[in-house]
Amino acid sequence: MESEKDNLLVAIKPQTQKQKQTAVLLFANSGKKEATSKKFIGKGKKLNTHIASALNKHAIATVKAAGIDLVLIDETKQRGNSFGEKLWNASEDVFALGYQSIIVIGNDSPQLNAEHLQFTAKQLSNNKPVIGPSADGGFYLLGMHKNDFDKESFLNLPWRKANLFFAVKQHFNQQSQVAEILLELTDADDEASLKRILKAASLTAKLNPLLKLLLNLFNSICEFATILNQQINEFLFISKKSSRAPPLSV
Numbered sequence: 001m002e003s004e005k006d007n008l009l010v011a012i013k014p015q016t017q018k019q020k021q022t023a024v025l026l027f028a029n030s031g032k033k034e035a036t037s038k039k040f041i042g043k044g045k046k047l048n049t050h051i052a053s054a055l056n057k058h059a060i061a062t063v064k065a066a067g068i069d070l071v072l073i074d075e076t077k078q079r080g081n082s083f084g085e086k087l088w089n090a091s092e093d094v095f096a097l098g099y100q101s102i103i104v105i106g107n108d109s110p111q112l113n114a115e116h117l118q119f120t121a122k123q124l125s126n127n128k129p130v131i132g133p134s135a136d137g138g139f140y141l142l143g144m145h146k147n148d149f150d151k152e153s154f155l156n157l158p159w160r161k162a163n164l165f166f167a168v169k170q171h172f173n174q175q176s177q178v179a180e181i182l183l184e185l186t187d188a189d190d191e192a193s194l195k196r197i198l199k200a201a202s203l204t205a206k207l208n209p210l211l212k213l214l215l216n217l218f219n220s221i222c223e224f225a226t227i228l229n230q231q232i233n234e235f236l237f238i239s240k241k242s243s244r245a246p247p248l249s250v
Helices: 045-066 083-095 114-125 151-155 164-174 191-201 209-219 222-241
Strands: 022-027 069-073 101-105 130-133 139-145
Touching: 022 045, 022 083, 022 114, 045 069, 045 114, 069 083, 083 101, 083 151, 101 114, 114 130, 114 139, 130 164, 139 164
Parallel strands: 022 069, 022 101
Antiparallel strands: 101 139, 130 139
């Protein structure tokens, strides 16, 4: 049986040097590691690990559906002391493979879809950076070119703070670049934020496999079943009638 570690190996679709334009950098911990710092459900480490692993698999599947090269850097490949330093080194590793631009994402945005990534890749091909703001003030996606940041500027960004999105946007403005801004999404960082995502999902007409899995998991837990049962049934009913969503839809 394929282990989670096998699923988290660097996945590169071979291209010629001329074709190496954009790759997605999935900067994420393994499910087991993620479950040590995030509690999605107060029901023990095993279920939290299962959810974190599902988030990883969904992110990988989303990139593959977009048809863009993927490089995954988990905790076994990260180098540095601070979050910013680890992400800088990971970005440099991807650029060293020959790519001219990268799309940085995490594993905690289950509403992220292939259309977001394809739109971002198109903007990058037109020399335009892209930011996907998250509801907590950070970002769930950053599309940037090789020379958009120097190391000092990158490390001095307010990582993991509520003004990160605005600081990145301001950086591009100072470089005389106007970043394309995607729709705001909610990161799944804990039980409360995951609840919000699932409740919001019941109001949309698009159901991805990960959200269906998470809804089923929550439906099996009594305290969430009472809260979400009606929304889940409505969501599943609507999803059967749904049509393909336009780019940038959530």
